[in-house]
Amino acid sequence: MTRAPLSLKIAAIGGLAFLHIPLLFILLYCFTTEEKSYAFPPPGFTLKWFGVVWGRADIWAAVGLSLKVASIATVLALILGTLAAGALARARFFGREPISLLFVLPIALPGIVTGIALRQAFGLMEIPFSVWTIVLGHATFCIVVVYNNAVARLRRLSPSLIEASMDLGADAFQTFRLVVLPNIGTALLAGGMLAFALSFDEVIVTTFTAGQQSTLPIWMLSELIRPRQRPVTNVVAVLVILVTFLPILAAYYLTRHGEAVAGAGK
Amino acid sequence: MHAHAAPIALPAVRFASVVRHFGAVRAVDGVDLSIAPGEFFAMLGPSGSGKTTCLRLIAGFEQPDAGHIEIFGETVEGLPPYRRAVNTVFQDYALFPHLSVGDNVAYGLRVRGIGRADRDRMAREALAMVKLSGMETRRPAQLSGGQRQRVALARALVVRPKVLLLDEPLGALDLKLREEMQSELKGLQRALGLTFVFVTHDQSEALSMADRVAVFNEGRIVQVGPPEEVYERPATRFVARFVGSANVLEAREAQALGGPARPSSLRPEKIALLAPGAPVPEGAALVEARVTDVSYQGPVRRVSVLTGEGLALTAAIPATAAGAMVGATVRLAVPRDAVRSMEGEQ
Numbered sequence: 001m002t003r004a005p006l007s008l009k010i011a012a013i014g015g016l017a018f019l020h021i022p023l024l025f026i027l028l029y030c031f032t033t034e035e036k037s038y039a040f041p042p043p044g045f046t047l048k049w050f051g052v053v054w055g056r057a058d059i060w061a062a063v064g065l066s067l068k069v070a071s072i073a074t075v076l077a078l079i080l081g082t083l084a085a086g087a088l089a090r091a092r093f094f095g096r097e098p099i100s101l102l103f104v105l106p107i108a109l110p111g112i113v114t115g116i117a118l119r120q121a122f123g124l125m126e127i128p129f130s131v132w133t134i135v136l137g138h139a140t141f142c143i144v145v146v147y148n149n150a151v152a153r154l155r156r157l158s159p160s161l162i163e164a165s166m167d168l169g170a171d172a173f174q175t176f177r178l179v180v181l182p183n184i185g186t187a188l189l190a191g192g193m194l195a196f197a198l199s200f201d202e203v204i205v206t207t208f209t210a211g212q213q214s215t216l217p218i219w220m221l222s223e224l225i226r227p228r229q230r231p232v233t234n235v236v237a238v239l240v241i242l243v244t245f246l247p248i249l250a251a252y253y254l255t256r257h258g259e260a261v262a263g264a265g266k
Numbered sequence: 267m268h269a270h271a272a273p274i275a276l277p278a279v280r281f282a283s284v285v286r287h288f289g290a291v292r293a294v295d296g297v298d299l300s301i302a303p304g305e306f307f308a309m310l311g312p313s314g315s316g317k318t319t320c321l322r323l324i325a326g327f328e329q330p331d332a333g334h335i336e337i338f339g340e341t342v343e344g345l346p347p348y349r350r351a352v353n354t355v356f357q358d359y360a361l362f363p364h365l366s367v368g369d370n371v372a373y374g375l376r377v378r379g380i381g382r383a384d385r386d387r388m389a390r391e392a393l394a395m396v397k398l399s400g401m402e403t404r405r406p407a408q409l410s411g412g413q414r415q416r417v418a419l420a421r422a423l424v425v426r427p428k429v430l431l432l433d434e435p436l437g438a439l440d441l442k443l444r445e446e447m448q449s450e451l452k453g454l455q456r457a458l459g460l461t462f463v464f465v466t467h468d469q470s471e472a473l474s475m476a477d478r479v480a481v482f483n484e485g486r487i488v489q490v491g492p493p494e495e496v497y498e499r500p501a502t503r504f505v506a507r508f509v510g511s512a513n514v515l516e517a518r519e520a521q522a523l524g525g526p527a528r529p530s531s532l533r534p535e536k537i538a539l540l541a542p543g544a545p546v547p548e549g550a551a552l553v554e555a556r557v558t559d560v561s562y563q564g565p566v567r568r569v570s571v572l573t574g575e576g577l578a579l580t581a582a583i584p585a586t587a588a589g590a591m592v593g594a595t596v597r598l599a600v601p602r603d604a605v606r607s608m609e610g611e612q
Contacts, residue, residue, distance in 0.1 A: 163327055164360035166347040168374035168425060178377070182364040 023241065030234045038230070049231040059236060062219035068131060069215060070199035073138035077195045078188060080139070081146030086180075089154035103147055106140040114140055115208030122209065129211025137209035138202055142195035149191030153184040186254050193247035200244055216240060276339040278303045278429050278461040279324055284333035286319055293319040295485030296333070301429075301478075303338075306455050306462045308472035311482030312508065317465045320482075321431050324463065326350045338428055348377075352429040353422035357437060359414045361406035367393070367417050368402030374425035392424040393417070395454070412443045419451075423458070430455075432464035436471060448475055469509045473497060481505050488610065498533070501610035506531040513579050515605065522575070524551045525605025529612075534568065536604035537581035539590060540597040550599040555579065557594050571596065 004012075025038075030049060032042035053059055088100050106114055118137050127133060157180070165175040181188075203217045210218060216236070223233045281299035285292065294316045301307045309317040322328040323335060326347035335342050342350055353374070361370050368389050369376075375385035386402075393399055396416035406414060415435065422430055435451065436444045452475055455462045466472050472479045473493040480490040481504075489501040500506035503514050513532040515523070520530035538547070546552045555571035558578075566582040569590045573579070581598060583590065590596055 158358065158360065160356045160358055160360035161362060163325075163347070164354070164356055164362070165373070165377075166327075167325060167352075167354045168377065168421065169348045170373075170377040171346075171348050174377050178373070179362060 026234050026237050029231055030238055032231055035229050049235050052232055053235045062214045062216045066200055066216040069134045070196045072135045073142045073199045074192050074196045076139045077142035077146045078192050081143045082150050085147050085150035085154055089151050104144055107144040111204035115205040119208040133209045134206055137205040138199040142199055145195045146191035149187040150184055153187035157183050189254055190251040193251040197244040197248050277301055280336040282334040284330045286328055286330050292485050297487055303461055304459050306477045308476035308479045309465045310472040310479050315482035316485040317482040321433055321465045325352055325354050325431055351427055352431055353427035354431040355418045355422050355435055357433040359418040361414055361417055363406055367404045371421045371424055388424055392420040396420045411438055429461045435464055499606055500531045502608055519577055520605050523600050523605050524602035526607045528607040530605045530607050532605050534580045534582035536601055538599045539583045539587055540599050547599055550601045553598040553600055557590055557592050560590055560592055
């Protein structure tokens with residue numbers, strides 16, 4: 001093994017620092033005593049903002065709405081994404097490629113296009129804005145994430161495993177539960193966690209589909225404009241980092257060893 | 267495990283004019299077939315000849331486009347695999363990677379709703395039958411190829427199928443293991459009195475294991491019969507060449523050797539090399555020819571010769587016999603009764 005040259009090491013460290021130092025500033029300003037601007041260094045340190053966050057009903061409403069939307073969108077994505085992957089992973093039929101493309105398109109399209117399209121569609125159909133319109137908006141990209149994970153794992157699954165299960169007397173439902181699901185389980189878990197994290201911090205599509213309600217990211221955006229109690233936003237941001245980062249970390253560790261499970265029958 | 271099946275007149279598997287095509291390809295093109303209960307039946311043919319599709323039609327993974335299939339008298343068209351009393355040993359074994367060996371074997375019992383204790387006991391018995399006792403807790407990935415195949419066999423047999431289907435069962439094993447498994451499969455089949463149907467492209471495997479062999483070519487059965495018959499009296503040029511590489515003679519050539527005036531086959535090992543000056547045996551024709559190629563194959567040498575009339579023959583002579591050198595002229599004796607008409611040819 002050759003060692004990386006010094007310049008490459010410096011570039012790598014620089015890149016990582018550029019990505020992560022701003023996060024440290026968010027953490028730092030959770031504790032500042034200055035509430036109107038982010039002066040460096042902070043004039044003093046306090047824990048009072050955590051108390052303020054705890055006491056504010058609007059934050060808890062936003063957190064609750066975000067958790068609710070992300071949970072429903074994830075469950076919806078798990079069901080529909082898995083079904084779609086099951087249909088498209090192996091079967092050969094006319095129009096299969098266009099349908100696969102249409103499935104993946106929502107994540108490639110700019111969120112603003114998805115958002116405007118949904119808003120106009122809801123308007124035309126006279127559907128009032130609610131939790132469900134947000135959920136539908138988020139489901140468009142959450143399904144893609146689950147679908148992509150599931151379809152990749154399904155394609156690695158030997159088709160003779162499914163035939164063997166049916167041959168041994170299992171019907172389609174038993175085969176799915178006892179053979180397919182255990183073999184794609186980690187992929188679904190990873191896809192679901194990613195979908196949850198994406199939904200939890202989504203802003204653009206939500207802006208167009210939320211009406212008067214605020215999800216957490218929307219609340220933060222509106223809070224930044226206000227002149228007072230700025231560190232409150234920082235405290236909430238740190239909470240968001242925890243809520244989105246932990247599932248992604250878990251998904252990474254769960255799927256890291258997934259190859260051995262799916263490929264062992266080959 | 268199984269009492270002897272009652273002697274019934276119904277065939278275990280019956281095909282009547284079965285057709286299965288994939289797009290424009292007629293994979294199975296009008297197959298008629300009758301497999302007796304308790305028979306060890308081989309479907310032999312090159313890849314793409316339709317033999318595997320026939321096996322999948324019996325298992326229910328494919329449905330016929332035309333024709334009729336019965337298993338022990340029951341019409342099975344339209345029946346899904348899980349409603350058929352047949353089980354398959356897959357070519358890649360298809361063991362469930364997320365289950366232990368014991369749970370793999372017990373899978374068929376589990377989906378039938380048999381309780382944990384009973385199915386574990388039956389799985390243990392099935393594993394003992396294939397000499398894998400004590401392997402219950404292993405994962406398929408921890409087993410050798412031969413062991414995986416035994417697990418696949420135990421998993422299929424534990425649910426007591428009426429017919430066991432084997433798709434190229436020995437294809438992935440090395441020679442020594444293959445010979446071992448051949449006799450073991452044969453022994454199991456005899457002990458259980460079960461109908462075994464197996465697919466292979468290896469003629470020696472088919473000949474050594476099967477009670478009857480069906481030779482497939484281009485979606486049709488070209489000959490079916492006991493191994494001796496298929497080997498000794500090939501019905502067509504294809505069978506003659508595919509099973510044991512026989513010499514194929516045109517009517518004129520067969521007649522010149524004292525055989526019938528019809529397209530005929532001649533087994534290489536029936537041709538004898540005569541020592542210089544030795545008399546021609548009774549009932550044999552003498553052929554003088556020039557040796558064009560010699561290939562040593564252990565017990566025998568395959569000697570290719572060309573006669574003055576332009577007839578090319580291959581003879582298999584004992585490797586210990588001397589005198590066959592490339593370019594030399596040799597005297598060969600061809601017994602007349604070894605030149606056999608191919609009844610399936612015009």
